[in-house]
Amino acid sequence: METNKYVLRRDRSADREARYRIAYAEELNPAQHQAVVSTDGPLLVVAGAGTGKTRTLVYRVARLVESGVDPTQILLLTFTRKASAEMLRRASNLLDGRCDQVSGGTFHSFANLTLRRYGKVLGLHSSFTILDRGDSEDVINLLRAHMGLDKKERRFPRKQAIAEIFSMAVNKSRPLAELIEVEYSHLIDHLAELIELQQRFTAFKAERQLLDYDDLLIKLWQLLDLHSETRSQLSLRYRYIMVDEYQDTNALQAEIVRLLGSEHRNVMAVGDDAQSIYSFRGADFRNIMDFPALFPGAQVIALEENYRSTQPILDVTNSIIGAARERHEKQLFSRRSEGRPPILVPAENEHFQSRFVCQRILELREEGVPLEQIAVLFRSSFHSFALEIELAHHDLPFIKRGGFKFIEAAHIKDLLAHVRILLNPQDSISWHRVLTLLEGIGPRASEEILQHVQGAADPAAQLEQLPARKYSHDLRLLAGLLRQSQQWLQSPEQLVAELLQYYEPILKRAYPEDHPKRRKDLDHFATIAARYQRADQLLADMALEPPTDSVSDVLAGDRDDELLTLSTIHSAKGLEWHTVFIIWTAEGRFPSAYINSEEEMEEERRLMYVAATRAKQELYFSYPVYIFDRSLGTILGKASRFLEDIPEQLLRRLVLVEEPADYS
DNA sequence: GTTTACGCATCCCCG
DNA sequence: ATGCGTAAAC
Numbered sequence: 225m226e227t228n229k230y231v232l233r234r235d236r237s238a239d240r241e242a243r244y245r246i247a248y249a250e251e252l253n254p255a256q257h258q259a260v261v262s263t264d265g266p267l268l269v270v271a272g273a274g275t276g277k278t279r280t281l282v283y284r285v286a287r288l289v290e291s292g293v294d295p296t297q298i299l300l301l302t303f304t305r306k307a308s309a310e311m312l313r314r315a316s317n318l319l320d321g322r323c324d325q326v327s328g329g330t331f332h333s334f335a336n337l338t339l340r341r342y343g344k345v346l347g348l349h350s351s352f353t354i355l356d357r358g359d360s361e362d363v364i365n366l367l368r369a370h371m372g373l374d375k376k377e378r379r380f381p382r383k384q385a386i387a388e389i390f391s392m393a394v395n396k397s398r399p400l401a402e403l404i405e406v407e408y409s410h411l412i413d414h415l416a417e418l419i420e421l422q423q424r425f426t427a428f429k430a431e432r433q434l435l436d437y438d439d440l441l442i443k444l445w446q447l448l449d450l451h452s453e454t455r456s457q458l459s460l461r462y463r464y465i466m467v468d469e470y471q472d473t474n475a476l477q478a479e480i481v482r483l484l485g486s487e488h489r490n491v492m493a494v495g496d497d498a499q500s501i502y503s504f505r506g507a508d509f510r511n512i513m514d515f516p517a518l519f520p521g522a523q524v525i526a527l528e529e530n531y532r533s534t535q536p537i538l539d540v541t542n543s544i545i546g547a548a549r550e551r552h553e554k555q556l557f558s559r560r561s562e563g564r565p566p567i568l569v570p571a572e573n574e575h576f577q578s579r580f581v582c583q584r585i586l587e588l589r590e591e592g593v594p595l596e597q598i599a600v601l602f603r604s605s606f607h608s609f610a611l612e613i614e615l616a617h618h619d620l621p622f623i624k625r626g627g628f629k630f631i632e633a634a635h636i637k638d639l640l641a642h643v644r645i646l647l648n649p650q651d652s653i654s655w656h657r658v659l660t661l662l663e664g665i666g667p668r669a670s671e672e673i674l675q676h677v678q679g680a681a682d683p684a685a686q687l688e689q690l691p692a693r694k695y696s697h698d699l700r701l702l703a704g705l706l707r708q709s710q711q712w713l714q715s716p717e718q719l720v721a722e723l724l725q726y727y728e729p730i731l732k733r734a735y736p737e738d739h740p741k742r743r744k745d746l747d748h749f750a751t752i753a754a755r756y757q758r759a760d761q762l763l764a765d766m767a768l769e770p771p772t773d774s775v776s777d778v779l780a781g782d783r784d785d786e787l788l789t790l791s792t793i794h795s796a797k798g799l800e801w802h803t804v805f806i807i808w809t810a811e812g813r814f815p816s817a818y819i820n821s822e823e824e825m826e827e828e829r830r831l832m833y834v835a836a837t838r839a840k841q842e843l844y845f846s847y848p849v850y851i852f853d854r855s856l857g858t859i860l861g862k863a864s865r866f867l868e869d870i871p872e873q874l875l876r877r878l879v880l881v882e883e884p885a886d887y888s
Numbered sequence: 889g890t891t892t893a894c895g896c897a898t899c900c901c902c903g
Numbered sequence: 904a905t906g907c908g909t910a911a912a913c
Contacts, residue, residue: 304903332903357902382907437903505902604900626901634905664913666891768903794901816900831901891913898906 244290246318252276252283259492259525260284263291263464266485266519269494270512272556273541273837274532274800277494281466282311284492285326286319288464295325299462299484303469305329305769307798311468327462331477332437333768335444338458339435345451346443348433351760353648354767355429355436358637361387362653363434367424371417381411381418390422394438395474395506432650441476448483459487470495470515474506482518489519497552498545501794501831503823513552530556532800534563537836537843539874545833547869549826566836568867569846569878576880577846578614581805584844585620585788588803595620597802599789601835603814607807608790615788626792631770635731635742636749640766642723646709647759649683661730662698673699701726716762717754724750793835804839806832809864810847832866845875 249257256276259269260283271277281300289295302308308328315323327334340350355363361383368383381389389408393400400422404415411418429439448455465485467473470493473481485491493515500509516522530538535558542556571577585598602608605626615622630636638661644654652674659670673690680686687703705726712719724746731746732739756762789801808814815828836843849861867875 330903384906440903502902504900606899664891668890770903792901818900889913891911893911894909896906896908899904 244287246283246286246290248283248287252280253527253529255525255527255529256280256283259527260287262492262523262525263288263293264490266489266515266522267492268470268512268515268522268524269492269527270524270552270554271494271496271527272530272554273496273499273834274530275527275556276529276531277468277496277527278311278314278798280527281468281494282314282318284466285311285315285323289315289322289326290319293464295322296327297461297463298326299334299465300326300328301331301334301465301467301481302328303330303472303797305333307468330768331444331473331480332440335440336764336768339440339443339447342447342454342458343443345454346447347430348435348443351648352433352435353644353651354440354764355434356767356770357387357437358632359434359653360390360436362657363428364390364421364425366653366656367421367428371421371424380414386418386421389418390425391438392506393422394442395476396508397475397479432652441480445476445480445483448480455483456487459484463488464490464492466492466494468494471497471500471509471512472502472507473511474508475511478508478511478514478518485519491519498548498830499797499834499837501797501827501834503827513550526552526554528554528556530558532840533558533560533837534841535561536563536565536874537839537841540566540843540870541833541836543870543874544829544836544866547866548829549822564842565874565876566839566843566845567878568863568875569844569880570849570863571846571880572848573850574610574848575614577807577848578611580846580880581611581807581844582614582618582620584805586618588842593802594786595622595788596786598805599791599796599799599801599803599838600805600807601791601793601796601838602807603793603816603831605792607813611807612790620788621786622788622790624790626795630745630748631766633742633745635735636745638730639720639723639727639746639749640763642705642727643719643759643763645683646706646719647713647763649677649706650679652678658702661734662702663733665698713759714757716756716759717750719759720750720753793831796838797834800838800840802840803842803844804835805844805846806835807846808848809845809867811862811864813847814864815866829866832864 248260252260253276256279259267259280263284269277269280271280285298285300288298300308300311302311305328308330312323312326312328315326329337336354339346339348339352343350343352364386365383368380368386389403389411390400392407393403396403400419401415404411404418429435435443448458462484465481467481472495481491481493493512495512497509497512500507500512503509516524533541538556538558545551569577569580571580581600585595588598589595600608600611608624612622612624638657641654641657644651645658655674655677656667656670659665659673660667665673673687676686676690677683684703684706687699687706690699705722708722709719712722727746731742735742753762756765791799806814809832814832815825819825819828845864845867847861847863
């Protein structure tokens with residue numbers, strides 16, 4: 225006779241769970257589960273490194289959809305668009321395709337879409353142009369010259385500095401005057417001029433339907449704050465809001481979240497105060513501290529079980545962050561108690577450091593650790609230069625993340641400027657760039673030509689009608705391009721192909737030494753462009769989410785060998801590897817010598833914490849003991865102060881010994 | 889008066 | 904390697 229087992233249900237809630245296909249309680253730990261099933265009302269999830277934050281978000285999306293929420297009413301805001309796409313893909317795999325319809329993206333991409341659709345009440349056309357940081361700097365430079373500030377005896381700050389201050393004022397929601405008095409007091413003498421420059425900058429953008437990154441947030445905030453009907457409409461449209469990486473949001477973004485949640489307060493913020501590393505662009509790690517104040521009655525859940533690293537690694541990372549001045553108390557733990565203790569490697573000099581890293585990587589490969597499971601992390605992009613050479617010697621292939629992106633290279637910007645004027649002939653900044661590329665045309669001639677083109681219904685005709693001069697040949701070519709461009713707008717692939725033909729001679733003239741190398745970047749750009757259906761989408765994406773490949777990636781090309789990762793710590797956020805080397809952990813490099821406030825030093829500490837928590841099995845800190853830095857005029861070589869906070873017994877110190885020469 | 893060529897300092901992290 | 908200021912060349 226067959227006996228059927230009778231399963232006792234654990235409790236009543238299990239009955240309710242029965243209507244769900246996913247066994248949430250079994251697949252998640254208690255804290256994660258609590259976060260996933262708390263769908264209504266404000267919720268803050270403080271998620272330590274490697275505690276399954278993404279998993280929790282993915283399951284929560286699935287849970288909402290499975291409980292019958294219309295997926296288009298869910299909004300998932302993340303740090304990069306790639307992150308949200310990845311989460312929604314995982315949610316779809318978990319549940320079904322409905323999860324793909326969830327609205328996801330960055331604050332900036334969400335603002336972009338929303339403003340194109342609802343921005344009319346603010347006087348915005350749906351066709352506004354987005355300026356990237358470089359574009360903004362160019363505009364500022366132009367206006368600065370117009371004001372005659374470039375010829376002052378007293379040195380006026382340069383365009384990057386000005387752009388940074390203007391941006392800070394926005395992202396910290398503080399008036400420019402106050403910001404300069406408090407944080408840029410060395411520029412106090414220029415206060416009046418800076419304020420006027422900012423006004424002109426704002427007016428310039430408004431007249432031309434230009435929005436920079438900061439404007440996207442400001443305008444979205446204005447839309448929600450000043451227009452209560454639109455606010456309700458949007459709040460009702462997005463009934464469930466989730467914000468990832470909340471520790472890296474700024475004051476303005478917190479306001480946007482609050483307003484979007486005004487009708488329902490179904491807002492979940494996820495983040496880790498210990499990993500807040502973006503204050504240099506206005507992020508305020510107090511956002512995550514103040515969330516309960518922003519949403520009174522908010523539930524707070526901490527995720528502390530770490531699934532990534534061994535306990536010996538966590539002991540070290542816990543002690544690094546334990547010395548922080550202010551934080552959400554939490555102690556990460558792992559069930560993986562076994563593992564080698566992290567290793568500290570004082571190297572004689574930079575060359576020894578590079579040699580050690582290479583040698584250990586070769587050994588790891590012998591031990592069966594694939595290269596793609598190994599990463600070398602550093603504070604600043606240039607810290608890896610010496611290592612890159614050493615890696616090449618040993619035939620170790622790598623990709624480098626962070627640092628200069630190929631999208632920022634001059635020749636890529638040139639090409640983009642051409643696409644821009646074809647789409648928007650009123651874009652005088654891009655015109656200027658395009659024109660001054662031509663032989664014999666400098667700032668002066670460019671301005672003169674622009675006078676004719678500005679506001680004209682048919683810019684191509686204007687170009688052709690210009691009085692014949694020695695450069696008329698080039699201008700005719702440009703006019704021809706402009707005339708034909710309309711037919712290519714639906715095919716960015718063809719558009720870029722035609723542009724490359726036109727640009728090729730210019731490239732050769734401007735970069736006689738290395739144009740073949742640059743040509744490769746341009747081809748890479750062409751393949752990216754080919755993925756788009758429309759040229760305007762290409763442009764919006766290049767501004768909002770430029771490809772993160774650095775120039776050297778493009779060169780490394782499509783060899784699909786397994787690759788070692790070199791990365792700045794900022795670009796390594798959210799990633800993990802079997803073995804992690806953190807190089808240059810020396811005073812003056814990490815923490816950087818440029819730090820000049822306690823707040824900044826605290827952020828350096830969090831940065832070290834982020835770096836160390838990337839390691840799953842093995843972790844190495846290395847630094848050169850004797851290094852003379854010419855630019856600083858000092859001798860580096862003292863171990864980073866963050867390593868000093870680690871109890872002696874948690875770290876193992878390695879002494880490098882040169883192999884004795886073999887004379888036999 | 890303009891443009892260009894050249895030498896000089898500067899350079900973190902980024903949507 | 905880029906971005907600036909200055910001096911030579913058109």
